Amino acid sequence: GTVTKARPKRLRVLDVGFTCSKCRHGQIAKFLHGRYNPPARCVDMKCRSQNFVMDRTSANYCDVQELKIQEEIEDDSSEIMDHYGDGDRDAGRAPRSIEVEVVHDLVDTCQAGDSIVLVGIVRAVNSALASGRTGKQAAENSIYNLYVVGHSIVNMTAEDGSRGIGTLDKGGGPNKRFKTDTSSSSSADIQYTHQQLERIANLAHADHKMYSMPTR
Numbered sequence: 259g260t261v262t263k264a265r266p267k268r269l270r271v272l273d274v275g276f277t278c279s280k281c282r283h284g285q286i287a288k289f290l291h292g293r294y295n296p297p298a299r300c301v302d303m304k305c306r307s308q309n310f311v312m313d314r315t316s317a318n319y320c321d322v323q324e325l326k327i328q329e330e331i332e333d334d335s336s337e338i339m340d341h342y343g344d345g346d347r348d349a350g351r352a353p354r355s356i357e358v359e360v361v362h363d364l365v366d367t368c369q370a371g372d373s374i375v376l377v378g379i380v381r382a383v384n385s386a387l388a389s390g391r392t393g394k395q396a397a398e399n400s401i402y403n404l405y406v407v408g409h410s411i412v413n414m415t416a417e418d419g420s421r422g423i424g425t426l427d428k429g430g431g432p433n434k435r436f437k438t439d440t441s442s443s444s445s446a447d448i449q450y451t452h453q454q455l456e457r458i459a460n461l462a463h464a465d466h467k468m469y470s471m472p473t474r
Contacts, residue, residue: 261372262355263326267365275316280307291381292322321365325358325408327376360408368413377410 273288278300285301300307331353358376360367368374386399450458 259327259329265324267323269319270322272318275313276310279309281305323365328355357405372415375412378406378408
């Protein structure tokens with residue numbers, strides 16, 4: 259899709275140490291998905307205090323950036339759509355968009371106007387909690403917003419500003435290949451057969467117990 263918005267990168271706290279204000283026992287609290295989650299009780303069974311002091315110097319951070327991606331509807335992709343049997347199903351429909359969250363090395367890999375290929379996991383967040391509301395009533399809200407946690411980004415926009423959209427070679431047959439232009443002038447064209455694309459798709463959607471991590 260096309261990047262329509264790229265917010266400035268920010269720091270997110272991954273974990274931080276807390277010290278019990280009573281017995282001075284320390285423990286580490288992890289903030290999953292950036293959500294503030296302090297310890298509920300002291301881990302010392304003789305103390306069990308609920309008052310803690312945060313040790314800000316022990317915090318670990320990571321870079322995080324929010325993007326907004328809009329799907330591309332290209333006339334040149336009609337051959338690909340026809341090949342997979344989709345036809346004109348999406349003709350006349352407005353392009354869809356979704357929020358994307360990237361961290362670590364994926365931060366600042368693209369900017370607004372770039373055409374990218376994104377691989378990630380779709381997650382849902384409570385709309386009330388995401389807007390900053392707190393309390394039981396906000397937690398019981400039944401409206402959720404979908405967003406994507408990016409795991410891989412391929413920037414298809416060349417240095418001259420032109421989009422490197424994959425083109426389909428003329429000619430039939432099961433060995434028809436897709437050519438993908440890369441953003442780097444020193445990189446060679448990457449070609450995949452339809453059998454290879456199907457294997458990649460099956461592997462990407464396979465259950466995690468089917469293959470070992472190096473294989474995936």
